Amino acid sequence: MLIPIFPLLTKTATREKHGEFEREALPHMDILYNYALRLTGNPDDADDLVQETYLKAYRFWDKYEKGTNIRAWLFRIMKNSYINRYRKETREPDTVDYNDIQNFYNIIRAESADPNDLQEKIFGGLLDDDVARALETLPEDFRTVVILCDIEGLTYEEIAEFIDCPIGTVRSRLHRGRKMLRTKLFEYAKKRGYVTNE
Amino acid sequence: MDCREALELVTPAVDGYLDCGVESQLQEHFEKCPACRSEFELERITKRVFKLHMSRVPAPQALAERVRAQLSAGTLAGSVPQFEIKKFLFQPTWRTFATAAGAIAVLLLIVLIPYKPQHSHARPIDGNIINQTYNNFGEVLKGTIVPGISSEDPAQVKSYMDPKVGFRTHVPLLKHGRLVGGMQAHYNDENVAHIIYRQNDNVIYLYQARLQSVMDGHTLRLPDSVKREILRTGSYFERQCAGCTLMLWTVDSTMCCAIADMGQPELVAFFKETE
Numbered sequence: 001m002l003i004p005i006f007p008l009l010t011k012t013a014t015r016e017k018h019g020e021f022e023r024e025a026l027p028h029m030d031i032l033y034n035y036a037l038r039l040t041g042n043p044d045d046a047d048d049l050v051q052e053t054y055l056k057a058y059r060f061w062d063k064y065e066k067g068t069n070i071r072a073w074l075f076r077i078m079k080n081s082y083i084n085r086y087r088k089e090t091r092e093p094d095t096v097d098y099n100d101i102q103n104f105y106n107i108i109r110a111e112s113a114d115p116n117d118l119q120e121k122i123f124g125g126l127l128d129d130d131v132a133r134a135l136e137t138l139p140e141d142f143r144t145v146v147i148l149c150d151i152e153g154l155t156y157e158e159i160a161e162f163i164d165c166p167i168g169t170v171r172s173r174l175h176r177g178r179k180m181l182r183t184k185l186f187e188y189a190k191k192r193g194y195v196t197n198e
Numbered sequence: 199m200d201c202r203e204a205l206e207l208v209t210p211a212v213d214g215y216l217d218c219g220v221e222s223q224l225q226e227h228f229e230k231c232p233a234c235r236s237e238f239e240l241e242r243i244t245k246r247v248f249k250l251h252m253s254r255v256p257a258p259q260a261l262a263e264r265v266r267a268q269l270s271a272g273t274l275a276g277s278v279p280q281f282e283i284k285k286f287l288f289q290p291t292w293r294t295f296a297t298a299a300g301a302i303a304v305l306l307l308i309v310l311i312p313y314k315p316q317h318s319h320a321r322p323i324d325g326n327i328i329n330q331t332y333n334n335f336g337e338v339l340k341g342t343i344v345p346g347i348s349s350e351d352p353a354q355v356k357s358y359m360d361p362k363v364g365f366r367t368h369v370p371l372l373k374h375g376r377l378v379g380g381m382q383a384h385y386n387d388e389n390v391a392h393i394i395y396r397q398n399d400n401v402i403y404l405y406q407a408r409l410q411s412v413m414d415g416h417t418l419r420l421p422d423s424v425k426r427e428i429l430r431t432g433s434y435f436e437r438q439c440a441g442c443t444l445m446l447w448t449v450d451s452t453m454c455c456a457i458a459d460m461g462q463p464e465l466v467a468f469f470k471e472t473e
Contacts, residue, residue, distance in 0.1 A: 018270070020271065021269070022266070022269070026262070026265070026266070029257040029262055029265070030254070030256050030257050032257070033255070033256075033257035033258075033261065034254055034257075035254055043258075044395070044431070047258070047261050047264075050257065050261060050265065051261070051264060051265055051268060054265045054268070054269065055268060055269070055344065060268055065403070087284070101234075101240065102236055102237075102240070105236050105239075105240055106232065106236055108345060109232075109236060109239075115235065115239060115242070115243065115320060118239070118243065119243045119246060119247060121242070123243070123247045126247065126251065127251075128252070130249045130251075131247070131248060131251035131252055132251075135248075135252070146248070149213065150245055150249055150252070151249070151252050151253075151254060152249050152254070155212075156213070156215065169211050172209075174209050174213075175209040175241070178209075178212075178241050178244045178245060178248075179241070179244075180250065181244055182240055182241070182244040184242075185247065
């Protein structure tokens with residue numbers, strides 16, 4: 001008859017680790033879920049990705065340096081899981097005319113200088129789905145910074161920590177990301193006939 | 199300020215990062231340069247439109263529960279990573295001594311008592327579902343088979359599993375056991391299901407495959423004697439290792455193979471007493 005002393009002790013350690021992990025890591029599920037949702041574009045994949053992230057994080061919990069940014073740490077685990085699982089070659093669309101929207105904008109800008117009015121004129125008819133689809137067309141690096149900045153409201157510093165890049169990179173990716181985004185949005189708006197510049 | 203400098207500042211300006219001095223210099227530049235101005239205004243509009251349509255979505259409650267369940271299932275299934283024990287030993291507390299004493303006691307017992315492996319489940323991988331069940335049970339106990347869905351609700355597990363495996367899984371609600379979860383896997387091109395239950399500290403592993411595939415014997419198979427036994431009595435039992443029982447039976451067109459560290463009557467009762 002084996003006396004299960006050893007298992008009992010490891011069980012206590014497991015319970016402690018478990019409690020600590022639940023307290024520290026689980027409260028950040030919303031940000032992870034949102035990122036996963038915008039990254040994969042559907043709730044089922046987002047669910048899977050979040051689950052996988054937490055299981056991995058739990059497995060590597062001893063690698064996490066206490067007191068450092070846990071959100072950034074979890075985020076990086078998720079990013080890697082995503083890359084391993086879903087990596088699709090998303091390239092910058094090359095057939096798109098980046099100047100199209102500028103030209104249109106300059107025309108309507110001459111009629112009205114009110115930004116709200118201009119916004120309504122160009123993008124007023126867009127649906128949530130259009131915007132979500134436009135976001136999905138962005139290459140992953142650009143999509144990531146746009147999500148973190150404009151949905152999650154993180155600062156440039158935080159984003160830099162999340163993606164492990166200098167702040168200058170964050171800024172330039174945001175700029176280019178938004179530029180691609182608006183081009184795509186304009187394309188959708190035109191297709192649906194909200195915008196008539198032809 | 200020239201256009202190159204101005205364009206560098208467009209994005210931080212949109213996000214409100216510029217201090218007043220730089221901001222007014224930028225505005226001055228915009229007065230003279232409509233191209234840079236429209237670049238700035240368009241980026242600002244894009245950000246607004248984007249934020250307008252993309253609100254934050256809270257993580258579904260069910261997901262939070264699944265993650266919690268999965269974490270406890272993972273730890274309970276015995277997947278205690280090695281590092282944890284190491285860290286533990288180096289903490290000079292009473293636990294160090296208790297752990298050491300425990301380890302010595304275990305070692306002594308192993309030396310003193312003729313060693314009988316409790317779970318020697320390693321079998322050849324040959325499509326024989328009995329062997330697969332033994333192998334998988336070993337993996338489940340080691341914690342390497344982790345549920346793809348963790349839930350105590352049979353309906354939830356079934357609705358996750360059935361479309362994945364392409365046959366009707368058998369996931370009963372048991373009186374004396376708690377459902378842990380399930381996962382889908384395949385052996386060559388055959389889909390199989392792993393369902394895990396617990397009863398206190400006991401893990402009950404239930405392997406499932408399409409009955410027709412097992413009977414055809416192309417990919418998955420059973421020895422003829424076992425098939426005959428199932429056709430004759432409805433079930434088949436095997437007690438190859440100390441304390442553990444394997445039970446084969448069919449539910450509609452699904453082949454079930456359960457294994458657990460318990461006696462035959464206990465295992466039969468376990469699956470018989472549904473709620």
